[in-house]
Amino acid sequence: MRLLVFLAALGTSLALRGSKKIINPPESVNKAQFDEMWYDQKLDHFDITGSPLWRQRYWYNFAHYEEGGPALIMIGGEGEASPGWLNYGIWTKYAEENNAALFLLEHRFYGQSQPTEDMATENMRYLSSRQALEDLATFMTSMSMTHNITGPWVSFGGSYPGSLSAWLKLKYPHLLAGAVSSSGPLNAKxxxxxxxxxxxxxxxxxxxxxxxxxxxxxxxxxxxxxxxxxxxxxxxxxxxxxxxxxxxxxxxxxxxxxxxxxxxxxxxxxxxxxxxxxxxxxxxxxxxxxxxxxxxxxxxxxxxxxxxxxxxxxxxxxxxxxxxxxxxxxxxxxxxxxxxxxxxxxxxxxxxxxxxxxxxxxxxxxxxxxxxxxxxxxxxxxxxxxxxxIDTNTEYGGFYPVVNNVVFVHGSIDPWHAMGVLEDLGESATSIFIEGTSHCNDMYSNSPGDSEGLVQAREKIGVLVNKWIEEASIP
Known part of the structure; x- marks a missing residue:
């Protein structure tokens, strides 16, 4: 619907109409310290005859990284990505605790990541969650080689990128130690x-x-x-x-x-x-x-x-x-x-x-x-x-994706929780439901007005992230 807000980088709007309001990190957050980078990506990952390349925008932060450490990736969504997220939000705390590198990849067709000359209908066939997941998998593999990252990866995303985070673990379980899906609707309807x-x-x-x-x-x-x-x-x-x-x-x-x-x-x-x-x-x-x-x-x-x-x-x-x-x-x-x-x-x-x-x-x-x-x-x-x-739910499993090491996080005030996973799917696919909180609140850092349930949820997510990384790091 129209007023629903674009949250850049997290892509949390899931908006359908109206005025777009971008909720970005505060102005006090230094964005200029992160250089704009570009990755040569395939236009069509499913074209076996070969596909032209285009330049996808990304940023990284190695301030917390130590050799052999893991990498955390924030998935961009349906808005322009903001590098301010590389030193803002609760995931930076998880990065500090685990000596992790931070990456942010902008979603194809949004922001400055423009795969085609324009958005004529014939070009829109290259815009899909399926292509976006291939972008992520290819990018992560390349970054591991380029930066000699030998530690495991964990993905993060809020709203539509929260869906992508869970689906990335579904499609590429070998590439990820775990995935955090915040306010991610999974059932197409x-x-x-x-x-x-x-x-x-x-x-x-x-x-x-x-x-x-x-x-x-x-x-x-x-x-x-x-x-x-x-x-x-x-x-x-x-x-x-x-x-x-x-x-x-x-x-x-x-x-x-x-x-x-x-x-x-x-x-x-x-x-x-x-x-x-x-x-x-x-x-x-x-x-x-x-x-x-x-x-x-x-x-x-x-x-x-x-x-x-x-x-x-x-x-x-x-x-x-x-x-x-x-x-x-x-x-x-x-x-x-x-x-x-x-x-x-x-x-x-x-x-x-x-x-x-x-x-x-x-x-x-x-x-x-x-x-x-x-x-x-x-x-x-x-x-x-x-x-x-039907095709989307067949592809990803709807309310019941078969995944491991994924946590689904939702707030009771957020209307999108109705299309999300609200109960544990298994011992390693768990759900956190936070009473009284709204869309993607768990992705922000703790603040004085936060409820006890919200603070505890962030702590639980941190424990899981640490556990996934530790288990994946065992030889």
């Missing part, structure tokens, strides 16, 4: 109605009355949307950039953005300017007026916090981003990620929850139309999209 189901549950943790007010606000909005004489009122109330009309896709885009204001705050609870308690305090406060007026205030605050003057609800605006094939365009990130949702993952966050807490306007057909509109050269059908999901 078109209709991801569970996402907003978790949003509902998360808001309920703040007390009664919040969801009820949001439901009432959305019901009122749907009624007013059906009355053309109310469109100007809604436009003014919710600060749309252009007046609302009866265009069905614009209407759904408008509602989607309003729900995104909510979903993004929940997903990144504690990392953005607003949190779920502030949202629900507003929604329960009758001094702000009727529920629709309270919901409008939440929208206004979200716009202000994102530096936006108005809500660009028109579907044509989003389509312009999706059809921008230039790597230099303003839509960098959207065309690539929507391609991956169409061809691999789905994860469309509909309002198909049985309780209808957030209305019913965001149906699966609306999201599926993105594929046809963005990549019109291809023949998209619901059946084709469903088959793509």
């Amino acid at each position: 078109l209709d991801f109605h569970e996402y907003l189901g978790v949003v509902k549950s998360a808001l309920e943790t703040t007390g009664a009355g919040c969801n009820e007010a949001i439901t009432e606000a959305l019901k009122t909005i749907e009624i007013l949307l059906a009355d053309e004489f109310s469109w100007d009122l809604l436009s003014e109330m919710f600060k749309t950039c252009k007046p609302l009309t009866g265009n069905s896709k614009d209407v759904k885009s408008f509602v989607e953005l309003l729900i995104d204001n909510l979903a993004g705050i929940v997903q990144y609870n504690g990392l953005l300017e607003m949190d779920i308690f502030e949202v629900c305090d507003i929604m329960r406060d009758e001094s702000y007026g009727e529920p629709i007026e309270r919901f409008a205030k939440v929208n206004s605050l979200s716009l202000a916090n994102n530096g936006a003057e108005c809500l660009d609800h028109e579907y044509s605006s989003f389509l312009a981003l999706l059809t921008d094939t230039s790597f230099a365009g303003e839509g960098v990130g959207w065309r690539q990620w929507i391609w991956q949702t169409c061809t691999e993952f789905g994860w469309y966050q509909t309002t198909n929850q049985p309780e209808e807490v957030y209305g019913r306007l965001l149906d699966l057909e609306f999201f599926e139309s993105w594929c046809a509109d963005a990549f019109s050269e291809l023949d998209w059908t619901h059946e084709k999209l469903e088959q793509e999901m």
